[in-house]
Amino acid sequence: xxxPVKYNINPQVTKISDSISYADLPEGMEGEGFxxxxxxxxxxxxxxxxxxxxxxxxxCCGIEFMATMGSHYDLARFGSERLGFTPRQCDLLMxxxxxxxxxxPIVKQVYLQMAxxxxxxxxxxxxxxxxxxxxxxxxxGIDQIIPVDVYIPGCPPRPEAVLDxxxxxxxxxxxxxxxxxxxxxxxxxxxxYDIQ
Amino acid sequence: xxxxxxxxxxxxxxxFGEEISFFLDPYDMLNFETPKEKNxxxxxxxxxxxxxxxxxxxxxxxxxxxxEKGRELAIVYHLHNLRDNVRIRYKIFTSIESPDIFTxxxxxxxxxxxxxxxxDFFGINFVGHPNLKRIQNVDEMDYFPMRKEYPMEDQTRxxxxxxxxxxxxSVI
Numbered sequence: 111x112x113x114p115v116k117y118n119i120n121p122q123v124t125k126i127s128d129s130i131s132y133a134d135l136p137e138g139m140e141g142e143g144f145x146x147x148x149x150x151x152x153x154x155x156x157x158x159x160x161x162x163x164x165x166x167x168x169x170c171c172g173i174e175f176m177a178t179m180g181s182h183y184d185l186a187r188f189g190s191e192r193l194g195f196t197p198r199q200c201d202l203l204m205x206x207x208x209x210x211x212x213x214x215p216i217v218k219q220v221y222l223q224m225a226x227x228x229x230x231x232x233x234x235x236x237x238x239x240x241x242x243x244x245x246x247x248x249x250x251g252i253d254q255i256i257p258v259d260v261y262i263p264g265c266p267p268r269p270e271a272v273l274d275x276x277x278x279x280x281x282x283x284x285x286x287x288x289x290x291x292x293x294x295x296x297x298x299x300x301x302x303y304d305i306q
Numbered sequence: 307x308x309x310x311x312x313x314x315x316x317x318x319x320x321x322f323g324e325e326i327s328f329f330l331d332p333y334d335m336l337n338f339e340t341p342k343e344k345n346x347x348x349x350x351x352x353x354x355x356x357x358x359x360x361x362x363x364x365x366x367x368x369x370x371x372x373x374e375k376g377r378e379l380a381i382v383y384h385l386h387n388l389r390d391n392v393r394i395r396y397k398i399f400t401s402i403e404s405p406d407i408f409t410x411x412x413x414x415x416x417x418x419x420x421x422x423x424x425x426d427f428f429g430i431n432f433v434g435h436p437n438l439k440r441i442q443n444v445d446e447m448d449y450f451p452m453r454k455e456y457p458m459e460d461q462t463r464x465x466x467x468x469x470x471x472x473x474x475x476s477v478i
Contacts, residue, residue, distance in 0.1 A: 211444050244459045246451045247443060 133159060150288040157201070157227075158284040159189040161276070164200035166220060168207030171234035171266040175206050178269040188276055197223040202279060203256075208236040209249045221256045222305065226291050229279050232258045233272060235265040257299055309390040311336045314358060321351055335393055342381075342398040346408045349396070352385060353413050360385040360394065363414040366421060368428040370402075372454050378402040381430060383410070400430070402453075409435040427452035 133155055138147025163185075167175055179185050179193070194200040197220045209217055221230065232252050235241030238261045240250035252258060259282055262275040290296055300306050314336055318326050325344055329337040340348055352360040364384040371378055377399035386393050400407060409432040410417040421432045422441040429450035432438055440447065449456055 212442075240460065246447075246456070246458065246460055248460065250460050 150286075153288060154284045154286060158280045160192075161188075161190045161202050161229075161279065161283065162192050162194045162200045163190050163202040163204050163231075163276075164194055164197055164220070164224070166203060166205045166207075166217065168209060168213065169236070171206035171237070174266040174269060175204070175233065175272060178272040183269040183273060185273065185276065188273070188280065190276060197221075198225060200224055201228060201283075202276075203228065203230045204233060205230065205237045205252050206233040208241065208243055209252055210247055211249050212247075214249050214252075214255050217252060218255045227283075227286070229259045229282065230256055231260045231262065231275055231279055233262045233275065234267055235263065238263065241265060256303060256305075309357070309387060309392050314392075314394060317355070317358060318348075318351075322348065329397075335395060337395045337397065339397045339399065342400050342407055345381075345383075345396075345398050346410065346413070349383065349385075349410055349413050352394075352396075358387065359389055360387050362386040362388050363410070363416055363420070364393070366410070366417060366424055368424045368430055368452075370428060370452065370454050374399075376401050379405050379428060379430060381407055381424065405429060406431045406433050408433050411435060426450070429453065 135145075136147045136151035136155060138145060138151070140146075165172065165175060167173075177183060179191075185191060190202075197203070201224075203221055203224060205217060221228070230252075232238045236243060236248070237252050238258075240248050242265070244250070249255070260275050260278045262271050264271050267275075297306070311331060311334055315328060315338075318338060322340060322344065325340050326348075327339050329339070331337060352358050362385065364386050365382075366384070367382050369380040369382065371380065379400050379402055381398050381400070383396040384393065385396060398407065405428075407430055409421055411421065411432075411434070418436065419441060421430070421435055422438060424430050425432060425435075425438055426440045426442055427450055439445070443451065
């Protein structure tokens with residue numbers, strides 16, 4: 111008769127509360143049996159922890175992003191494990207790599223296909239500024255065609271930097287007013303890119 | 307019989323005589339030049355001849371020599387004899403004012419895209435090409451970027467320090 115396998119001499123009892131992280135309560139009024147806060151704080155909290163990124167990877171930054179998505183760095187810890195490969199379902203456009211001028215209309219098209227609210231993250235030197243490719247054929251930063259929320263410096267950035275960039279996006283998502291996308295300021299920003 | 311450089315040279319001289327000139331043969335690869343009007347005749351001869359049999363066009367490219375007046379643009383055909391595994395290089399030169407060259411698309415089908423690329427970067431006008439338009443650069447581009455009078459760098463950047471990028475400034 112086989113013996114039951116014991117892997118540890120002193121088996122550890124895992125507590126489920128150790129492996130779940132709780133989001134902090136947003137500021138609000140608390141009393142006996144009720145808790146009141148702003149609606150946009152709750153929406154921000156929900157959005158922030160379930161961002162669906164759309165990877166637009168064109169070169170080596172995309173490889174670094176694969177490492178970020180892998181088990182070692184694991185973007186899933188921050189609620190972004192679900193990459194969408196259709197812009198219509200995604201919240202965050204991650205542009206990673208050199209964008210040639212011929213690619214620029216495609217990036218813009220992808221951005222236009224995303225539904226509001228949408229955020230854009232430019233990863234690496236090329237997407238942010240053209241990088242070393244100061245050349246007639248390369249777009250000198252994607253902010254020439256679409257508005258960018260967060261830039262990650264590096265060539266390519268470390269996965270830690272990518273995680274940090276995603277966390278900065280989370281801060282923006284968390285703190286964004288629900289009315290921001292309707293504001294005249296935001297519309298003026300989009301108009302400056304000939305969008306809408 | 308093995309297809310030697312000497313033999314190819316001999317056959318070319320026999321057929322085109324004075325009009326052909328030869329350069330150095332680096333790594334035993336034959337290089338020769340003719341006037342640009344002759345390009346189709348030479349290519350057709352190299353293609354049709356039973357012995358020479360250069361049926362594969364590896365590449366067409368161009369070179370810009372701004373200092374050589376009247377022959378600023380070189381168009382280079384790289385030909386390959388697949389049976390004997392022999393490669394040769396054939397150059398024609400043209401002035402930059404009238405860069406008109408006969409198209410090789412009727413001899414080599416693959417010349418279509420290669421000539422479009424050469425047009426795209428150097429502005430060589432391939433007369434008779436079925437679809438001579440840009441292939442790699444954006445359609446809106448209004449110049450030929452590999453010509454040496456145009457700067458390599460993107461001119462829309464205003465944030466880069468010119469001195470650091472070797473385009474003017476006070477540092478020599």
